[in-house]
Amino acid sequence: MNIGNIHFDGIPVCLAPMAGTSSVTFRGICVEQGASYAPTELVSARSIIYNGVERSYRYMEIDPEHEGITCIQLFGSEPGDFSEAIKIMLSDERLSKVDMIDINMGCPVSKVVKTGAGSALIRTPDVAAAIVRAAVDAALQFGKPVTVKTRIGFNRFIAEDSRDFVKRLSDAGASMICVHGRTAGQMYGGSADWDAIALMCEAAHGQGTAFFANGDIRNDDDAVRILDHTGADGIMVGRAAMGDPWIFARIRAALDGEPRPPLPDNAQKCDMLMRELTGTAEHIGEVTAVKEMRSVMPHYIKGLPGGAAIKVRLCGASTIEEVREILKECRELWT
Ligand SMILES: Cc1cc2nc3c(=O)[nH]c(=O)nc-3n(C[C@H](O)[C@H](O)[C@H](O)COP(=O)(O)O)c2cc1C
Structure with missing residues (x-):
């Protein structure tokens, strides 16, 4: 088409x-x-x-x-x-x-x-x-x-x-x-x-x-x-x-009509979130990227154990490093 x-x-x-x-x-x-x-x-x-x-x-x-x-x-x-x-x-x-x-x-x-x-x-x-x-x-x-x-x-x-x-x-x-x-x-x-x-x-x-x-x-x-x-x-x-x-x-x-690829696991979701965040920061700067991704980050952790509390923490983060640390803790919790 x-x-x-x-x-x-x-x-x-x-x-x-x-x-x-x-x-x-x-x-x-x-x-x-x-x-x-x-x-x-x-x-x-x-x-x-x-x-x-x-x-x-x-x-x-x-x-x-x-x-x-x-x-x-x-x-x-x-x-x-x-x-x-x-x-x-x-x-x-x-x-x-x-x-x-x-x-x-x-x-x-x-x-x-x-x-x-x-x-x-x-x-x-x-x-x-x-x-x-x-x-x-x-x-x-x-x-x-x-x-x-x-x-x-x-x-x-x-x-x-x-x-x-x-x-x-x-x-x-x-x-x-x-x-x-x-x-x-x-x-x-x-x-x-x-x-x-x-x-x-x-x-x-x-x-x-x-x-x-x-x-x-x-x-x-x-x-x-x-x-x-x-x-x-x-x-x-x-x-x-x-x-x-x-x-x-x-x-x-x-x-x-092909078999569906497997759903991403929790680690892949965290990695993709970080990829989107760091990539966005390269274009618009870290401070704006972290702030604007507050509406997006929760979608990656939707439905995961402790998701609600993690969402609050992610939305309070103001640097990429903070987000990375929060996700590091989560990965330990989820594995
Ligand atoms: C947060 C948000 C922002 C949107 N911004 C635009 C936009 O800039 N331009 C546009 O044409 N539609 C915009 N839309 C509408 C979407 O493109 C889409 O038509 C709508 O979400 C319905 O599709 P969905 O059920 O797959 O979400 C927006 C929707 C949402 C939820």
Whole structure:
């Protein structure tokens, strides 16, 4: 299957973009474990125009050597912002290597929605289509495809409106549309509506546009089921990959009809946590890395004996050495 000029052998299984989690280090790790690609977290198109790429560079940084196919996600509410931001971004030597641009039309956070960006665009399909057109025109000059990630609706799923939304994004030139099966109003609560995703997938395919499904893929069986249920060409896995990048190898095996690789043991989980932490520190510095990984580290030790107490200690750590010491004690406890 293809997204624009980018070819995938087999069904693409991707890491869903997640602010605070999708660091360049974690994305590289997920790809190493079998993810087809991993978009960056959302970056403001307007900030790129006003501040240049440097201020948001840490969120946009790509590492083609370890990531393979790369994708930067932008958000905004003005078509002109996308034209300009994409030109600025793709004229930067480091970022010019990116393979595709994704547009965020799903973020439910009020700070984003009140500016008319993210999921607010579901309510303004004219603007959404104009944004895709502007982004496609700008990216085309650099030979890069544009994709969109959105949700099934704003407050409610209305099949006709959502199918129409998909058609308009396709007509405007989106090379792939990924749908998270929740409304913006649901944020991350309730459950993803795979029936709604299936209807939107049908609309995309009717326009000849590739389509990915996302939402509540918690394990390899879910991955097989959502593809079957929705008819999607690919999938994105978000929260289930936090602290478990090995999920991509298990999904890949399930899709290929191969035996699942064994689950990681406790020592492997500790090693991977340290790898993600030290790798992240190399990019953004130790102090910021330890602080920002506070939301990620607990996922690696979820369900392990004494996990709750260890989580508190890990979240109180402020250096890599402290984290290493805590994990050293844990390893002794766990072996
Ligand atoms: C902490 C967090 C941050 C997220 N940040 C983004 C983001 O920057 N861009 C985006 O398109 N979606 C973002 N999402 C949504 C996910 O990409 C995904 O659509 C959602 O988590 C549902 O998939 P899942 O059930 O596999 O987690 C975020 C989700 C979470 C939990």
